[in-house]
Amino acid sequence: SFFPQKNGISNGTLYKKTFIEHFEQAPMYVAVFTFVGFAVGTIFGYLRDFMRAWGLEKRNIAAEREQQKDFVPLYQDFENFYTRNLYLRIRDNWNRPICSVPGPQFDLMERVTDDYNWTFRFTGRTIRNVINMGSYNYLGFAETDVNALKTVTIELKKYGTGVCSTRQEMGTLDKHVELEKLVAKFLGVEDAMVFGMGFATNSMNIPALVGKGCLILSDELNHTSLVLGARLSGATIRIFKHNNMQSLEKLLRDAIIHGQPRTHRAWRKIIILVEGIYSMEGSIVRLPEIVSLKNKYKAYLYLDEAHSIGAVGATGRGVVEYFGMSPDDVDVLMGTFTKSFGAAGGYIAGKKGLVDFLRTHSHSAVYATSMCPAVAEQIIRAMKCLMGLDGTTQGLQRVRQLEKNTRYFRRKLHEMGFIIYGNDDSPVVPLLLYMPGKIGAFARRMLEKNIGVVVVGFPATPITESRARFCVSAAHTREMLDTVSTADVLGDVEKSSFPLESSGERGYLSVPKPLVLSW
Amino acid sequence: MTESSAMALGSAWKQMSWLYYQYLLVTALYMLEPWERTVFNSMLVSIVGMALYTGYVFMPQHIMAILHYFEIVQ
Numbered sequence: 001s002f003f004p005q006k007n008g009i010s011n012g013t014l015y016k017k018t019f020i021e022h023f024e025q026a027p028m029y030v031a032v033f034t035f036v037g038f039a040v041g042t043i044f045g046y047l048r049d050f051m052r053a054w055g056l057e058k059r060n061i062a063a064e065r066e067q068q069k070d071f072v073p074l075y076q077d078f079e080n081f082y083t084r085n086l087y088l089r090i091r092d093n094w095n096r097p098i099c100s101v102p103g104p105q106f107d108l109m110e111r112v113t114d115d116y117n118w119t120f121r122f123t124g125r126t127i128r129n130v131i132n133m134g135s136y137n138y139l140g141f142a143e144t145d146v147n148a149l150k151t152v153t154i155e156l157k158k159y160g161t162g163v164c165s166t167r168q169e170m171g172t173l174d175k176h177v178e179l180e181k182l183v184a185k186f187l188g189v190e191d192a193m194v195f196g197m198g199f200a201t202n203s204m205n206i207p208a209l210v211g212k213g214c215l216i217l218s219d220e221l222n223h224t225s226l227v228l229g230a231r232l233s234g235a236t237i238r239i240f241k242h243n244n245m246q247s248l249e250k251l252l253r254d255a256i257i258h259g260q261p262r263t264h265r266a267w268r269k270i271i272i273l274v275e276g277i278y279s280m281e282g283s284i285v286r287l288p289e290i291v292s293l294k295n296k297y298k299a300y301l302y303l304d305e306a307h308s309i310g311a312v313g314a315t316g317r318g319v320v321e322y323f324g325m326s327p328d329d330v331d332v333l334m335g336t337f338t339k340s341f342g343a344a345g346g347y348i349a350g351k352k353g354l355v356d357f358l359r360t361h362s363h364s365a366v367y368a369t370s371m372c373p374a375v376a377e378q379i380i381r382a383m384k385c386l387m388g389l390d391g392t393t394q395g396l397q398r399v400r401q402l403e404k405n406t407r408y409f410r411r412k413l414h415e416m417g418f419i420i421y422g423n424d425d426s427p428v429v430p431l432l433l434y435m436p437g438k439i440g441a442f443a444r445r446m447l448e449k450n451i452g453v454v455v456v457g458f459p460a461t462p463i464t465e466s467r468a469r470f471c472v473s474a475a476h477t478r479e480m481l482d483t484v485s486t487a488d489v490l491g492d493v494e495k496s497s498f499p500l501e502s503s504g505e506r507g508y509l510s511v512p513k514p515l516v517l518s519w
Numbered sequence: 520m521t522e523s524s525a526m527a528l529g530s531a532w533k534q535m536s537w538l539y540y541q542y543l544l545v546t547a548l549y550m551l552e553p554w555e556r557t558v559f560n561s562m563l564v565s566i567v568g569m570a571l572y573t574g575y576v577f578m579p580q581h582i583m584a585i586l587h588y589f590e591i592v593q
Contacts, residue, residue: 038547047555437546437548
């Protein structure tokens with residue numbers, strides 16, 4: 001029924017199973033209406049700024065004191081034009097405070113605004129049992145079941161919560177050593193090191209691995225933590241097009257042929273930074289091709305598996321297992337525990353020499369507080385569950401359930417005719433909205449139906465491609481996924497745009513026909 | 520007013536308000552405050568009204584000019 005675009009696989013023999021990714025382009029009038037929407041917002045933004053500047057309207061933004069009016073301006077008004085005039089109008093869809101565990105359903109604090117999102121106040125009521133399509137809870141380990149958290153409570157009573165030191169001083173607990181051994185065993189590598197924060201793992205460890213005179217080849221759509229780490233390191237950064245192997249190969253060849261910019265000396269190191277699953281696109285990295293390129297041109301590979309560890313692969317071991325490759329192919333395996341393990345923190349794994357080097361040379365290892373022992377125990381119990389070491393098959397069941405939920409949800413949304421980006425196997429499902437008016441409308445209407453979603457616009461995405469990002473979880477039931485995909489609001493908000501060669505049966509009234517999906 | 524005509528009116532009203540909602544979404548008027556929507560709508564209605572009025576006033580002249588060009592009428 002739908003046309004999968006194979007997106008130009010250059011070397012299809014490296015792939016052991018079909019690799020289908022969708023990046024369908026919307027029709028031209030959608031782009032026209034998107035620009036019209038932004039134009040209207042911009043014109044009214046100028047109008048409101050004019051009124052604020054001339055005192056016709058109360059100014060709610062930060063301003064200097066009267067005595068400092070002639071000084072160098074502290075708050076550059078115009079630069080925040082977009083924030084003040086477009087983001088602020090629909091600001092109530094972000095930073096919503098929740099007051100329960102972010103499981104498949106959660107509770108929200110009800111929040112209203114009297115002056116169009118300049119200030120908020122809490123009414124005191126709680127919105128209960130909102131279906132959670134925004135939390136990164138891929139395997140459903142964010143739970144409050146007392147039996148599941150038994151070992152965590154024991155460790156909490158034994159160690160307390162604070163570590164009060166860095167890894168280098170007195171913050172290395174036996175729990176960290178146990179966790180690192182377990183992570184290394186889970187991934188099939190020699191050694192691993194864990195850090196307290198996932199963002200800091202990337203931004204503090206890349207400067208330890210590369211420096212001036214090295215070359216970083218980074219994907220176009222890499223996460224801010226990777227970009228920050230690359231910039232902090234002082235190495236030269238070159239960007240290749242998203243998941244595009246021809247672009248990467250061209251950059252590698254240019255780097256080796258021409259060397260460093262002025263002196264033409266060979267680069268000290270060439271490192272390729274990619275992610276396992278890209279969180280805004282839902283696309284999976286083309287690992288077999290990248291590994292063959294890296295072996296051919298003698299470069300190093302740094303793989304950030306923040307969203308893919310636990311979420312893809314036959315037993316949840318990430319993209320390396322998904323493609324059937326060995327973990328020795330990747331030089332630096334990085335990942336986070338925030339997404340699939342219901343905890344916080346990150347790890348870097350690889351050869352023993354690499355990890356020993358990072359233990360002394362990484363900023364995060366030397367200066368940052370180490371992971372809380374109760375959180376470490378949560379990761380240990382989640383990982384043991386995944387590996388089957390706790391004596392049950394619950395871990396494997398969770399991975400299979402996530403796979404089933406992902407396929408079901410994606411297929412259902414495709415059959416209904418929405419534009420979804422990304423690989424068929426990735427649990428991150430971005431639904432394209434395009435027009436700025438729809439961003440706020442979608443999130444608000446979904447909340448009215450008791451479904452919580454994350455909508456993203458500029459600058460996290462390109463300005464014309466704003467989207468709603470669903471994160472499928474193993475803890476979601478079939479009924480929850482049905483509720484979300486057949487929510488009336490999807491029809492109301494989406495139906496105006498897309499003719500969709502995929503489904504010809506949709507009319508223009510609000511309720512889409514319920515589908516019977518054959519498994 | 521019979522029941523069926525009331526129902527037809529009700530569903531026409533629902534259809535019209537759904538169309539207005541789509542118009543608000545597509546032109547990003549949904550994000551604006553009510554007075555801004557009024558400003559935009561009145562400007563749009565006045566411009567479209569003026570265009571239609573001009574068309575209505577000049578339509579006979581334009582049709583005569585076209586027919587004269589194609590030498591159907593002298």
